[in-house]
Amino acid sequence: MIQINHVSKRFGELEAIKDVTFSVPKGSIYGLLGSNGAGKTTLMKMIAGIYKQNKGTITIDGEPIFENIKQKERIIFLPDALYFFPHTTIRQMADFYRHIYPKWNEERFYKMQELFPINMNQKIHRMSKGMQRQVAFWLTFSAMPDVLILDEPLDGLDAVMRQKVKNILFQDVAEREMTVVISSHNLFEVEDLCDRIGILHHGSLIIEKEIDNLKTNIHKVQVAFHGQAPSSFFQQMDVIYKEYRGSVLLCIVRGKEEEIIAHIQKHDPILFDLLPLTLEEIFIYEMGGKGYAIENILI
Amino acid sequence: MPLKTFLFNRGIFTQIIRNVGWVSLIYFIGLFFALPIHMFMMSENKDWLMHHQTGRIFDIGSPIQFSLMFTLPILLAIFLFRYMQVKLSADYMHSLPIKREGLFLQHIIVGMIVLIVPITLIAGCLIVMKPFLPISLYSLKHVAIWFVSTVTMNLLLFSGAVFVGMLTGMSILQGMFAYVLFFFPAGIFILLIFNLKYFLYGFAYEYYLSSSLNEMIPFIQALNWETERIQPLEILIYTVLTFMFYGLSIWLYKKRHVEMATDAIVFRPLRPVFTYGFTFCVMLVGGAYFGQMQQKMRWVIFGYVFSSLVGYIIAHMILAKTWRVFSRWRAYVGYVVFMSIVGLLFAFDLFGYKTYQPSLNEIERAYFGDHIYFFESDEIDRENAFYYEKENIKNIYLFHQHLIEHQTYPVNERRNVVIGYDLKNGDRIVREYTVSLNIYNQFYAPIFNSIEFKKNHYPILRKTNFEDTLQIKIGSEDKFVRLQDRADIESFLTVLRQQLLNETFNGEAGYQSWGTINIAYEKYHEDSIEWKKSYHLIEQWLQQRGLLQKARVTADDVVEVKIIQNTKKIPLFEWTPEMLEHEKAKMIVRDKRKVEQCLQMAGIGEENYIVGIYYKNGRIDIQSFSKHLVPSFIN
Incomplete structure (x- = not known):
């Protein structure tokens, strides 16, 4: 369980993180979204115990993380720009990890060779960016962390490799109750991964939701009536957005599915459709009221 | 388990060795060439070898030894702590489950091993090869002294470079700051002294530029080991400093924010200290340079304005890591105002330095000379330049008073005057002036004409027993007479002493001399006195004995x-x-x-x-x- 409580961080004049609070339950995957410079990386580095926050607390299983060796042995942070010691091979890095992380699983390391078809005596610095990322995942998964913090992790991986990595991730979360924080500027990339999502904008957490909750509570409705829609139609319904396309009325409605269907059927439409929304659409409508233009926040 | 991760981690240890082990190798090869190989090369030629038979191992291959000693520890510190100065590796290393104390200790322990191992191996080589050298060049004790000196200096420089590394986030600045750290204490003092002399009329700057300043620079101290053995106190001071640097480093490291990698100055409160400290130092350099070159106040002021501006801009460029810093001029104006106030404090002498004179009856003895040397030197017979007699102290005091009341800055025909007092309460006061010749002569004459001056000036007047006189040579290279007869010698010495006591000051006539009077005593002592053309008693004495034609040109x-x-x-x-x-x-x-x-x-x-x-x-x-x-x- 990761608990982030009123955390702020400044870099000189710049306030990078402003009073952020959220928690990640054990065995869940948390998606941290936001455009470049929103503060995702800073927040993650604080969770990983690299940066020290100016205000607030960050605890993992109730213990502050900064300079806490016991907790840091259970965490691995995979940054968006990877670092390996100069001129080392995969094998040498694996030896290093073996000495650093007590849960290192040598057997798993060898087993995973099947998933990552790279010669382990090759120097990492000579590899392509995508291969280096595979090496990073290989080492990370072999170290068996309880908490995994991934900063833009899927950049540079091809579609097949992405799926492999996602599979291992799911497996570890399911089997070992690994807790994952994953950041992205791309909603589609994490839509199928995360249990919970938070959007960071200019250092503040502007929205935080369970994905299932989001999806069950917001709906796209297409209806058509003879003539104008009756005025009572819009009453008793939480309409976030509406637009007419010819005689067809398109609206985004918040509420329970059955209640909405029942309400609409009552008004006897000639056409009625209840459509699912993509995550992106949900955010567009959710945040419309907050005065943010979604394209500024998500690319 | 916790101790294991705290103090020692094999993974980290191997990684550090892999990273900096080459420094050890280079040091070993360098020293191996500078000492064992060099000694065998020398052994082909006996004269060469004899020349170095001082037992001081620093004397052999010294350029290589010292250049390695002065660069490798600092390079090593830079490479070891490079991980803190690069963002990616800083993030990575601090994401690992190792406390900063653990990281730090492992890095400095590896660093010290990397330095000490090659020195130990070379010391071993020296001991093993000793019997194979044709002559005994050194003893085991010499090897031990060499080992201790080399290790102490290496560790001092290393720890200092580690310490400044904690303050900066840039490796290149770490290297520069490391040298600045060791030169700074003496350097700033010298700069201040060189600048104060333009503001404090009478400031005896040479008095403060004593050789003890060199002792504050470890590099210069180390170079002395070619001729002098390291002192136990030196070892103690360096060791204490080394531990102090380590202690400060670890304290700073724990306070350091990882994200400050690549910043010039890591701790924000230190940034203004850096900016204004740098500006101030560059200003002093500029002032001293232009002052020394042009010797005029307006050039000194120009030097201050010009170089402080340059220093201020450079400091900001370093901090901001861009050359577009010209918008930050406001704080510079503040600096100028502040420095102008400080300058005015000196100019108007608010500390009363320029006009200070102790009261006459506080003075135990007074110093008067054209140079500071005899005032501070304990080696030379001090009586030579100090005056105890009331009349002389008063004359010196009056001269000083005149100089205070009539501040002058003569350009031509000038003399250097150093006036000093040892007070009855033990205080020392010393001032140095440049005085125009006519004022000098006016005040110099009564001092010169006093018997105490003559006694201070001519050792022959202080000597009481002349039985050990062997001969006296009077004249120049071309023409001279030799007195070897006892009676002649005694008669001449009496006349000479009388002549010297009678001598009066004729400062404006310049310098006219026939040659020298050289008195040789037993045990190779001798005394030389200028044979001035005004010494009529001498002339007369020589004339009476018909020696004048032989003694000088006629x-x-x-x-x-x-x-x-x-x-x-x-x-x-x-x-x-x-x-x-x-x-x-x-x-x-x-x-x-x-x-x-x-x-x-x-x-x-x-x-x-x-x-x-x-x-x-x-x-x-x-x-x-x-x-x-x-x-x-x-x-």
Whole structure:
């Protein structure tokens, strides 16, 4: 369980993180979204115990993380720009990890060779960016962390490799109750991964939701009536957005599915459709009221 | 388990060794060449070897030894802590489950091993190869001293470089700051002294520029080990400093924010200290440079303004890591205002330094000389330049008072004056002035004419027993007489002492001398006294014994004297016999009586007339007449 409580961080004049609070339950995957410079990386580095926050607390299983060796042995942070010691091979890095992380699983390391078809005596610095990322995942998964913090992790991986990595991730979360924080500027990339999502904008957490909750509570409705829609139609319904396309009325409605269907059927439409929304659409409508233009926040 | 991860981690340890092990290798190869190989090369040639038979191992291959000693520890510190200065590796290393103390300790322990191992191996080599050298070049004790000195200095420089590494986030600045750290304490002191002399009239800057300043610079101390053995106190101080640097480093490291990698100064409160400290130092360098080159106050001020601006801009460029910093001029104006106030404090002497004089009856003894040397030196017989007699102390005091009341900055014809007091309460006061010649002479005369001055000045007047006198040589290289007869010696010494005591000051006439009087005592002691042309008692004594012709040149030796009016004011030392030939003579003197008069008055001093003396043996002497001492037949 990761608990982030009123955390702020400044870099000189710049306030990078402003009073952020959220928690990640054990065995869940948390998606941290936001455009470049929103503060995702800073927040993650604080969770990983690299940066020290100016205000607030960050605890993992109730213990502050900064300079806490016991907790840091259970965490691995995979940054968006990877670092390996100069001129080392995969094998040498694996030896290093073996000495650093007590849960290192040598057997798993060898087993995973099947998933990552790279010669382990090759120097990492000579590899392509995508291969280096595979090496990073290989080492990370072999170290068996309880908490995994991934900063833009899927950049540079091809579609097949992405799926492999996602599979291992799911497996570890399911089997070992690994807790994952994953950041992205791309909603589609994490839509199928995360249990919970938070959007960071200019250092503040502007929205935080369970994905299932989001999806069950917001709906796209297409209806058509003879003539104008009756005025009572819009009453008793939480309409976030509406637009007419010819005689067809398109609206985004918040509420329970059955209640909405029942309400609409009552008004006897000639056409009625209840459509699912993509995550992106949900955010567009959710945040419309907050005065943010979604394209500024998500690319 | 916790101890294991805290203090030692094999993964980290191997990684550090892999990263910096090469420093050890280079150090070993370098020293192996500088010492064992060098010694065997020397052993081919006995003379070469004998030359180095001092037992001081620093004396052998010293350029290599010292250049390795002064660079490798600092390079090593930079490479070891490079991980903190690069963002990616800083993030990575601090994401690992190792406490900062653990990281730090492992890095410095590996660092120390990397430095100590090659030194130990070389010490071992020296011990093993000793029997194979044709002569005994050193003893085991010498090897031990060499080992301890080398290790101590290496660790000091290493720890200092580690310490500054904690303050900066840039490796290149870490290297620069490391050298600054060790030069700074002495350097800033020297700079301040060089600058204060432009503001404090009478500031005896040379007094403060003593050699003890060198002792504050470890590099210079180390170079001394070629000739002097390291002192136990030195080892103690360096070791204490080393531990202090480590302690400070770890304290700072725990406070350091990882994200500050690549920043010039990691701790924000230190940034203004850096900016203004740097500006101030560059300002002092500029002031000292222009002051020294031009010797004028307006150039000093120009130096301050120009170089402080340059320093301020550079400091900001370093901090901001861009050259576009010209918008930050406001704080510079503040700096200028502040420094102007400080400057005015000195200019108006609010500390009363320039006008301070102790009261006359507080003075135990007074110092008067043209140089600071005898005031501070304990080695030389101090009585030489100190005055105890009331009358002399008062004269020196009055001179000082005059200088305070009439501050002057003469350009030509000046003398250096150092006045110092040792007070009854043990305080020392010292001032240094440049004084124009006529004022100098005016105050110098009564001091010069005192018996105490003569005794201070002429060792022969302080000596009481002359039984050990072997001989006296009077004259110049060409002509001289030797007194070896006991009676002659005693008679001459009596006259000489009388002559010296009688001597009165004739400062404006310059410097005229026939040669020297050299008194040789037993045990190779000797005493030399200038034989001034004004020493009539000596002349008389020699004349009475018919020795004068032998002792000095006379009119009989001279063919002619050519006198030239020096209208172009060409300095005496620039005149050559060829120039004498070409120049039109004001007068050519051949008359013996007049020639003698010319010889009596010619000397080295002001060049109103240039005097060419043509001897019968073909020699040509070029001297001058000053305007105060010209034969009467020249109008």
